[in-house]
Structure formats: C-alpha cells, structure tokens
Amino acid sequence: MEKTEKILTILGAICLAIVVIFIIIFAIAFKEMLNDYRCNQLPLNEFFQDKQCERYWKEK
Secondary structure (H helix, E strand, O other), rough: HHHHHHHHHHHHHHHHHHHHHHHHHHHHHHHHHHHHHHHEEEOHHHHHOOOHHHHHHHHH
C-alpha cells in the first residue's frame, strides 16, 4: 500500500509539473501573439521607432 501511495504522489507531481509548464508556454506564446498584432497595427513611423517591433523590421 505504501508503494502505491508513493507512485501516485510521484505521478501527481509529474502531472502538475507538466500542467504548469504548459501554462507557462501558452502564456509566452499568447504574449508574443499580442505583440505581433500590436506591431502590425502601428503606423510605419511608430513601427520603426518601437524596439519591441524590431524583429519584424526586415519584413516590412
């Protein structure tokens, strides 16, 4: 019985870690999508002045 509880505890911790990692990756991707949208909506003069849009400068 004690081994089963240990295994369940370890599996629970692994599942929790996977969920936390997934949430972090999703949040980072969502933040990047918001920045992409914001940069695409800026007028050209503001677009080239904004440092957050620098990685898109060669695309326009």
